[in-house]
Amino acid sequence: MIYSLIGNYSLILGLITGLILFYLSFKNFQNPKLLNSQILSFTFFQLFFVLVSFICLILSFVVSDFSNETVFNNSHTTKPLFYKISGTWGNHEGSLLLWLLVLTLFIYIFLLKTKNQSVKYKILTLVFQQIIIVGFFVFLIKTSNPFNYLFPIPAEGLGLNPILQDPALAIHPPILYLGYVGSSIIFSSVLAASCLKIVNSSWAIHIKKWILTSWIFLTLGILLGSIWAYYELGWGGFWFWDPVENVSLMPWIALTTLLHCILVLERKSILTSWVVILSIATFTLSMCGTFLVRSGILNSVHTFANDPERGLFILIFLFILIFLSLCIFFFFHKDENKKFQSFFWLSKETSILINNWFMMYFLSVVLIGTVYPIFLDVITSEKISVGPPFYHKLMLPFLIPFLLMMAIGPRLKWIKSKLDNKIYLISLLSISILFSFLILNFFNQKILINTVLISSGLYLFFITLRDFFISKNKNLSQNFAHFGFSLLILSILFNNLFSSEIITNLKVGETFENGDTKIIFKSINQKKEKNYNSIIANFKIQNSNGKKDEFFPELRIYNQPVIATSEADIKTTIMQDKFIVINLVQNQDFFNVRYQVKPLMVWIWLSVLLIASGGLISFLKKRL
Amino acid sequence: MYGKKVKLRLLFIVIILITLVLTTFLILKSLEENVVYFQSPTEIKSLMELDNNKIRIGGMVKENSIIINSKEVNFIITDFKNEINVSYSGAVPNLFSEGEGVVAEGFLKDRNFFYATKILAKHDENYMPPEVKEALGDK
Numbered sequence: 001m002i003y004s005l006i007g008n009y010s011l012i013l014g015l016i017t018g019l020i021l022f023y024l025s026f027k028n029f030q031n032p033k034l035l036n037s038q039i040l041s042f043t044f045f046q047l048f049f050v051l052v053s054f055i056c057l058i059l060s061f062v063v064s065d066f067s068n069e070t071v072f073n074n075s076h077t078t079k080p081l082f083y084k085i086s087g088t089w090g091n092h093e094g095s096l097l098l099w100l101l102v103l104t105l106f107i108y109i110f111l112l113k114t115k116n117q118s119v120k121y122k123i124l125t126l127v128f129q130q131i132i133i134v135g136f137f138v139f140l141i142k143t144s145n146p147f148n149y150l151f152p153i154p155a156e157g158l159g160l161n162p163i164l165q166d167p168a169l170a171i172h173p174p175i176l177y178l179g180y181v182g183s184s185i186i187f188s189s190v191l192a193a194s195c196l197k198i199v200n201s202s203w204a205i206h207i208k209k210w211i212l213t214s215w216i217f218l219t220l221g222i223l224l225g226s227i228w229a230y231y232e233l234g235w236g237g238f239w240f241w242d243p244v245e246n247v248s249l250m251p252w253i254a255l256t257t258l259l260h261c262i263l264v265l266e267r268k269s270i271l272t273s274w275v276v277i278l279s280i281a282t283f284t285l286s287m288c289g290t291f292l293v294r295s296g297i298l299n300s301v302h303t304f305a306n307d308p309e310r311g312l313f314i315l316i317f318l319f320i321l322i323f324l325s326l327c328i329f330f331f332f333h334k335d336e337n338k339k340f341q342s343f344f345w346l347s348k349e350t351s352i353l354i355n356n357w358f359m360m361y362f363l364s365v366v367l368i369g370t371v372y373p374i375f376l377d378v379i380t381s382e383k384i385s386v387g388p389p390f391y392h393k394l395m396l397p398f399l400i401p402f403l404l405m406m407a408i409g410p411r412l413k414w415i416k417s418k419l420d421n422k423i424y425l426i427s428l429l430s431i432s433i434l435f436s437f438l439i440l441n442f443f444n445q446k447i448l449i450n451t452v453l454i455s456s457g458l459y460l461f462f463i464t465l466r467d468f469f470i471s472k473n474k475n476l477s478q479n480f481a482h483f484g485f486s487l488l489i490l491s492i493l494f495n496n497l498f499s500s501e502i503i504t505n506l507k508v509g510e511t512f513e514n515g516d517t518k519i520i521f522k523s524i525n526q527k528k529e530k531n532y533n534s535i536i537a538n539f540k541i542q543n544s545n546g547k548k549d550e551f552f553p554e555l556r557i558y559n560q561p562v563i564a565t566s567e568a569d570i571k572t573t574i575m576q577d578k579f580i581v582i583n584l585v586q587n588q589d590f591f592n593v594r595y596q597v598k599p600l601m602v603w604i605w606l607s608v609l610l611i612a613s614g615g616l617i618s619f620l621k622k623r624l
Numbered sequence: 625m626y627g628k629k630v631k632l633r634l635l636f637i638v639i640i641l642i643t644l645v646l647t648t649f650l651i652l653k654s655l656e657e658n659v660v661y662f663q664s665p666t667e668i669k670s671l672m673e674l675d676n677n678k679i680r681i682g683g684m685v686k687e688n689s690i691i692i693n694s695k696e697v698n699f700i701i702t703d704f705k706n707e708i709n710v711s712y713s714g715a716v717p718n719l720f721s722e723g724e725g726v727v728a729e730g731f732l733k734d735r736n737f738f739y740a741t742k743i744l745a746k747h748d749e750n751y752m753p754p755e756v757k758e759a760l761g762d763k
Contacts, residue, residue, distance in 0.1 A: 368655070384661050386655065387678075390655065393658065394650060503713065505694050512694075563719065581715070583717070583720075584718075592715060594715040
C-alpha cells in the first residue's frame, strides 16, 4: 500500500523534474559558457525518482501487495522470491518503468562522462533525451500506471506466466533494454550534433563508446532470449523468424552498420549523413519493436495478452519523434565535405560501405517480412504469415559475398590500398572450397548453395584465425567479432544440415524404434514443489553406436495460473546437443515425445559471446 | 565530354537504382511464393478450388475430439459453424487442449481433412491469436 503511494508520487515528481529540466536547459542554452550545475543535479533527481519508483514496485512484488493491480495480475504468494523480483519487469507496466529507468540512467551517465564536447551539445542532447523521457512518463502514468489500486484487496494474485519463470528470462529484459534504450542516447546526441553541425571525427570518437555499449547489451540480450527459446519453448530451435524476434534483430543490424560507419567517420569525416540516418533508424526501430510487441497487432507465437490503446499512444509518439528527427535532418544537417574526396575502389571504406549496403538489404528483408502481414491485414483484412523459407531464400545467397567481403575488407588499408599476398588469399579460398566439398561429400549433402556458403564461411574462419597469430598491426576487436561471426554462420549451417529429429507418441513402458535409434520410455515419477507439481519421465535412448543415455525430461503443472510447461532435458557436449522434451495431451495416456540431436549447438552460443567480446575489447581499448 | 567526377557519380546512381529495382523485385517475388494464408474452417468450406499451398487454419479444438495414437494426433478444429478434421504428427504444445484456441499449419487434403505439419504454441492462457478471435466471431 505504502510502496504504491510512494512509487506513484515519485513518478509524478520525475515528470515534473523533466519539465524543470526543459526550462533550465533553455536558460542555460542562451548563456552556454558553463554547464549549469543545477542541470546535473536535476538529472540526478530524475534518475533518483524513477529509481525510487522502481524499487517501490519491486518491494510491492516482494511483499505481495495485491492492492497493487500490477502485482495482482502478475504475482502470487507461492512464487519463489527470485521470480517475484523478476516478475517486476516481466509485465507491461514494470517493463516500461524499466525503460524509463534506463533512459534516465543513460542521460545522467552521459552528462557525467562527456568531457571534451561543447556545453551546447550537452544541453541539446539532454533536451532531446528529455523529450523521449517525458513522453514515456506521460505514457506510463496515463495508460499503464504500475501503481493502480485495487479495491477490495484480493487475497491472492493471478500469478506469473510459468514460461517466464526462468533464470535466463529473468535477466533477458534488463539486458535487452540496456541495448534498446541505449540507442536513445545515440539518437539524442546525433540530433544535437547535427543541429550544431559537429558530426565529425571527434564526435565519432566520443559517440563510439555509446554505440558499443548499446551494441554489446543488445547482442547479449538477443543471445539470452534465444537460449531461453531453445530450452524452454520445447521446439529445439534457437531462431524462428518470429516477429518478436525480428524486432530485436532489426535494431541490431542497424546498430552493427552504424558501428562500422562510425569507424569510417572517425578516420575520414565522410558518410556523415549516413551516420545520422542510421542513428535515427536504430532508435526508431527499437521504438517500433516496443510498439509492435506491446500493441498486440503482431501475430506471433510469443505474443502475450495486451491492450491496443497503448499501441496507439506509442505509435503517435513514434511518429512525432520520427517527424522531429527528419525535420532536424533536412533543415540542419549539411554535408560539410562538399569537396571531392579522393575515391578508390579498393580501400577499407569502400568495403565497409559495400557491406553496409548488404546489411541494409538484410534489414529491409526482415522489415518487410515483419510488417508486410500487418499492412496486408489492415488493407485487405487478409491474414497471412511469412515463414522462415522467405528469409532463408532472400538472405542466404547474399551471405556469400558478404562473408567474403568480411574476410578481405579488414585487410585493406584506408583511402587507397592494394591487395597484398594475393597468392595466399587465393590459396586459402581454394582450401576452404575443398574442405567444404569434402565435408559435405562425406555426409552426402550435395547441394551447391550449401557448399558455396560453407566455403565462404570457412574462408572467413581461416583468415580471421590466421590473423590472430600473424597480423602485425592487428585489430583485436575486429578480429574477435569477425571470427565469432564466421563461427556463428558455420555452426548454424552445420546445425541446420545435420540435425535429426524423432517425434512420436508413447505410453509409459513403451519402446520406439527407428532405424538405429531406440527410445525406451521407462517410467514416470511425480514430485510436488511449492508452486507446481511435476511429472518427471525417465527415458533410455540407445544410439546407433550402442551408446545409452538416460534422460529426465519434466512436465510441470503450475498451480497459479494453471499452466503446464515442459522442461527439456538436454545433454550438451562440444560436438552436439541431445534434446528431449515431453508433452501431455489432454485426457490421454500418451505422451508426446520429441527427441532431437543438434550438432554444434553450444558453438552458436559461444560464437555470439565471441562477437560481443569483440565489442567489449573495442570498448575497453584506449585510443592511441 | 563530362569530367571524371560526373561520370563516377552517374555510374553510382545507375548502380544504386539497378540494385534497388532488383532488390524490390526479389523481395516481392519471394513474398508471393512464401506467404502462408490464414483461413477459418468456414472459409475452407467455401473455397472454389483447392491448391496445394501451405495454409494456416485456426479455431477451437472441439470438445472430446482429440484422439491420439503412437503415430499421430487427430482432432477437429471448429469455428462453431463448420468443422475440419486435422491429422498431425509432430510435437504438441502445452497449451493445446480441448475447448482452447488453436492455429495449425499444413496442407489440405480436401475440404474436410487437413494434414498439419505444425501446431503453433501460444504462451499465455489469456491470449487468443487475433485471427482465431476473428474466425470465431463473437463467441
